[in-house]
Amino acid sequence: xxxxxxxxxxxxxxxxxxxxxxxxxxxxxxxxxxxxxxxxxxxxxxxxxxxxxxxxxxxxxxxxxxxxxxxxxxxxxxxxxxxxxxxxxxxxxxxxxxxxxxxxxxxxxxxxxxxxxxxxxxxxxxxxxxxxxxxxxxxxxxxxxxxxxxxxxxxxxxxxxxxxxxxxxxxxxxxxxxxxxxxxxxxxxxxxxxxxxxxxxxxxxxxxxxxxxxxxxxxxxxxxxxxxxxxxxxxxxxxxxxxxxxxxxxxxxxxxxxxxxxxxxxxxxxxxxxxx
Amino acid sequence: xxxxxxxxxxxxxxxxxxxxxxxxxxxxxxxxxxxxxxxxxxxxxxxxxxxxxxxxxxxxxxxxxxxxxxxxxxxxxxxxxxxxxxxxxxxxxxxxxxxxxxxxxxxxxxxxxxxxxxxxxxxxxxxxxxxxxxxxxxxxxxxxxxxxxxxxxxxxxxxxxxxxxxxxxxxxxxxxxxxxxxxxxxxxxxxxxxxxxxxxxxxxxxxxxxxxxxxxxxxxxxxxxxxxxxxxxxxxxxxxxxxxxxxxxxxxxxxxxxxxxxxxxxxxxxxxxxxxxxxxxxxxxxxxxxxxxxxxxxxxxxxxxxxxxxxxxxxxxxxxxxxxxxxxxxxxxxxxxxx
Numbered sequence: 001x002x003x004x005x006x007x008x009x010x011x012x013x014x015x016x017x018x019x020x021x022x023x024x025x026x027x028x029x030x031x032x033x034x035x036x037x038x039x040x041x042x043x044x045x046x047x048x049x050x051x052x053x054x055x056x057x058x059x060x061x062x063x064x065x066x067x068x069x070x071x072x073x074x075x076x077x078x079x080x081x082x083x084x085x086x087x088x089x090x091x092x093x094x095x096x097x098x099x100x101x102x103x104x105x106x107x108x109x110x111x112x113x114x115x116x117x118x119x120x121x122x123x124x125x126x127x128x129x130x131x132x133x134x135x136x137x138x139x140x141x142x143x144x145x146x147x148x149x150x151x152x153x154x155x156x157x158x159x160x161x162x163x164x165x166x167x168x169x170x171x172x173x174x175x176x177x178x179x180x181x182x183x184x185x186x187x188x189x190x191x192x193x194x195x196x197x198x199x200x201x202x203x204x205x206x207x208x209x210x211x212x213x214x215x216x217x218x219x220x221x222x223x224x225x226x227x228x229x230x231x232x233x234x235x236x237x238x239x240x241x242x243x244x245x246x247x248x249x250x251x252x253x254x255x256x257x258x259x260x261x262x263x264x265x266x267x268x269x270x271x272x273x274x275x276x
Numbered sequence: 277x278x279x280x281x282x283x284x285x286x287x288x289x290x291x292x293x294x295x296x297x298x299x300x301x302x303x304x305x306x307x308x309x310x311x312x313x314x315x316x317x318x319x320x321x322x323x324x325x326x327x328x329x330x331x332x333x334x335x336x337x338x339x340x341x342x343x344x345x346x347x348x349x350x351x352x353x354x355x356x357x358x359x360x361x362x363x364x365x366x367x368x369x370x371x372x373x374x375x376x377x378x379x380x381x382x383x384x385x386x387x388x389x390x391x392x393x394x395x396x397x398x399x400x401x402x403x404x405x406x407x408x409x410x411x412x413x414x415x416x417x418x419x420x421x422x423x424x425x426x427x428x429x430x431x432x433x434x435x436x437x438x439x440x441x442x443x444x445x446x447x448x449x450x451x452x453x454x455x456x457x458x459x460x461x462x463x464x465x466x467x468x469x470x471x472x473x474x475x476x477x478x479x480x481x482x483x484x485x486x487x488x489x490x491x492x493x494x495x496x497x498x499x500x501x502x503x504x505x506x507x508x509x510x511x512x513x514x515x516x517x518x519x520x521x522x523x524x525x526x527x528x529x530x531x532x533x534x535x536x537x538x539x540x541x542x543x544x545x546x547x548x549x550x551x552x553x554x555x556x557x558x559x560x561x562x563x564x565x566x567x568x569x570x571x572x573x574x575x576x577x578x579x580x581x582x583x584x585x586x587x588x589x590x591x592x593x594x595x596x597x598x599x600x601x602x603x604x605x606x607x608x609x610x611x612x613x614x615x
Contacts, residue, residue, distance in 0.1 A: 166381075167375045168382055168384075170333065171375060171381050171382075174331055174367055174368065174373040175398065175446070176363075176367035177364070
């Protein structure tokens with residue numbers, strides 16, 4: 001872990017991404033301390049004010065402090081992306097390992113079901129799931145998670161199949177290692193590089209999907225602050241009050257950028273051949 | 277002497293949805309204690325499949341349809357009848373295997389120490405320190421110059437020869453009764469090949485391990501083995517001592533193989549090759565002798581399958597030429613020549 005942090009430090013771009021994400025996490029955790037106002041507190045006399053000393057990022061159409069809402073929005077975004085990717089990644093990992101390692105009939109069944117999921121565009125699938133479950137924060141997370149399962153399953157399956165070709169797996173069988181132990185200790189670690197990269201990419205994807213769903217009014221429900229909800233609310237005013245849209249967008253873009261930067265450098269760091 | 281491994285009448289089938297095809301047929305082999313047994317044959321002759329069958333590592337589409345593989349451990353066990361759990365106990369402990377590709381045969385994510393210890397952890401109940409010490413000792417035995425450092429390194433830091441040495445260390449660490457080496461030197465430099473073969477020889481003698489060596493290189497056989505089986509298209513065609521094989525090759529296929537070795541000195545002669553190709557398993561069934569279509573001695577009777585005929589002592593050949601009842605004046609023994 002220490003060596004890992006050291007090599008991360010040497011990789012400037014990855015380090016920036018890492019610091020950026022750390023910052024978002026700290027902001028999310030300390031939101032009640034950092035935010036000067038409650039995210040839903042309405043200041044009637046300060047509607048749609050530009051950034052000033054009292055309201056750092058200005059106020060929105062109801063007179064709420066945009067800075068506080070962006071800060072609290074980080075909580076929602078992280079919560080949604082972490083939970084959703086958790087569901088998708090774990091579900092995909094399990095299904096992909098089963099599919100790729102055992103192959104045969106079970107593989108056919110799993111992959112055909114995944115193909116059905118793949119046939120729907122992401123957002124449409126998420127919309128359908130939410131339409132069934134009803135719009136709420138929890139259901140948004142579940143819906144996005146389910147949307148991600150096929151992507152992970154397919155990735156893990158193909159990685160497992162290529163790892164399986166290596167003789168060290170046959171060799172592990174040949175010295176008498178239990179199949180489940182082989183999956184846990186020799187297959188899973190060896191597919192981690194593409195998997196973790198996919199996780200970081202999915203984290204940013206989840207933030208985007210959450211924003212998109214909230215923008216459509218099917219994700220996080222007002223008055224809960226979410227970056228997507230804020231975009232949705234401010235789209236009518238953005239021409240004469242650009243700050244209402246600028247700050248949540250910046251937050252989304254920066255967070256996604258940081259996740260992608262980190263994901264890129266993780267891919268390099270996780271390759272043992274590059275360990276010196 | 278007691279046998280370590282006794283394969284009787286082994287058949288391996290490939291089952292597709294419509295039909296089953298026989299790939300390896302009537303395979304018999306007996307390895308005695310401390311014996312070094314070679315199987316030689318060209319690609320697709322079924323030699324690797326046979327070794328996988330011993331380890332019960334055949335891919336799902338292939339299965340053993342007939343025969344037994346008896347292994348002498350504490351008691352006699354038939355490897356074809358073991359449950360997966362019992363088989364795992366045999367693998368690595370009683371039978372170990374060395375693979376062709378040392379470059380990919382070690383897990384890139386773990387140190388050499390971890391992988392050596394993993395084998396011990398499955399089959400013994402030693403403490404971590406003991407296992408680690410034993411690992412170090414094994415690395416010294418296989419002639420690695422800086423064993424302590426190698427123990428802590430990752431596979432990619434080692435050269436092909438070093439990795440193959442590590443593989444041998446891993447294979448012999450539990451003192452198995454049988455070591456299956458599937459083309460252990462094919463992927464290595466010529467200079468390293470001899471060293472690795474010597475090492476395998478020395479260590480197997482030290483540990484009382486028998487060796488089953490699978491190769492397509494007759495030179496490797498000559499250097500290492502006591503007995504040898506020549507495989508062609510899924511069958512043993514000749515089985516004898518190594519000395520007999522080189523001094524008195526009997527089966528036309530063996531003769532062809534030996535012919536095609538180029539030796540230093542004969543510059544004039546073109547390299548000999550056996551005409552034709554190895555038949556595919558899909559038409560094995562219709563063939564009598566599977567070599568007949570390429571055989572310079574082919575006769576009408578070769579349309580029916582010959583048995584294993586004893587030539588002298590332990591020297592056996594699967595060819596009508598060596599049948600006792602052969603009468604070359606009879607019409608069915610008329611030479612038809614190579615087709």
